[in-house]
Amino acid sequence: MSIRQSLLALLEQEPMYGYQLRAEFESRTGATWPLNVGQVYTTLSRLERDGLLEAAGQDDDGHAVYRITPSGRDEVRAWFATPVSRETPPRDELAIKLAMAVTVPGIDVRAVVQRQRTATIRALQDYTRLKAEAPEPAADGDLAWLLVLESLLFAAEAEVRWLDHCEARLARVAGDRRESAESGSDVTTIEEVRR
Amino acid sequence: MSIRQSLLALLEQEPMYGYQLRAEFESRTGATWPLNVGQVYTTLSRLERDGLLEAAGQDDDGHAVYRITPSGRDEVRAWFATPVSRETPPRDELAIKLAMAVTVPGIDVRAVVQRQRTATIRALQDYTRLKAEAPEPAADGDLAWLLVLESLLFAAEAEVRWLDHCEARLARVAGDRRESAESGSDVTTIEEVRR
DNA sequence: AGTGCCATGTAAGGAGTTACATGATTCG
């Protein structure tokens, strides 16, 4: 649902062609969410069918260029004016998995949590490194990518906190007194990841 | 991708029929992610086609019951053994929207951020209220729902923090000295929401 | 001359949603 709007928003700046749209989208979001070219074309077709875009012939290099229509501009304005609804949030595979894990018998939920924690910490480290390598935001594109990266960081941090919370709750439910598993050299706290 | 696995996991406990599966899924995840009945049946068909399930005739009330196969059990085990990949996280409409907002000219990004913040704070309040109303987890189903709810809470908190971070960064980029917009009676901090 | 990237598509299929059709049962 967001690709459609994004393409429209990009075309608000100037008419573009398919490959260019993908490039512009990815330069603003980094390699985080690679966008399939095929999808760009099919989405453009639907947008044209719905009257939000129109084919604008070819540019100097012979590219098939699309131009936004007035209704398209309205759509973009409406998109930015309306907050993303958090009433029915997108399904979170991890939350679903844990919800199933605690109800299905014979599953070692603590192990599931620990494995996920390791994976998420690794992601957190990757993001932190990427951020360290990122340029000071000069162009708007740099700023956009930085904001996206930071949103991933915040989300991953929250996920780790939630996993720790789950671990604690599971320990309490199991009624077992944790032997305070300091494994020693493992990176454990979010502060350590931040360096 | 997670519905498929969830249905399998539920059938690991005992054979069930379509409506029952939806009810079990929703009782574990609350009303958060309503599950379409139609999707249950189409997913069951695909799972049967793939040899992970098999039709097990009818139960005493004449319901069309499905039973998990050994390959199905393998699939479930593999699902729980593999952490959710955070390498290519699911697309976040909000992050995409802000990334587009800072690059498209003529958009009041700060206003977009503020509107979203209000919406997310509202969601946070709803979750907090739900949690206050939730029972002490006696059954496993209660625990599952509580964990899901808390995952939503953690995610919404992180979103608010990120939005504030964006706001600060945008202020810095705009080079304007914030006049410390204490609007007075607005609920602003996460601590206030916690009551 | 061949490899590889740019560019524009189409095809096939999974996943998800909304909506409709059809019967049984239950409840006021």
Added chain:
DNA sequence: CGAATCATGTAACTCCTTACATGGCACT
């Protein structure tokens, strides 16, 4: 009796992904 809910589906459609077809152009 009528309405609502349970139950099992099917249809149409969007969105998204993977893969393939085709052609130009550029570099070695």
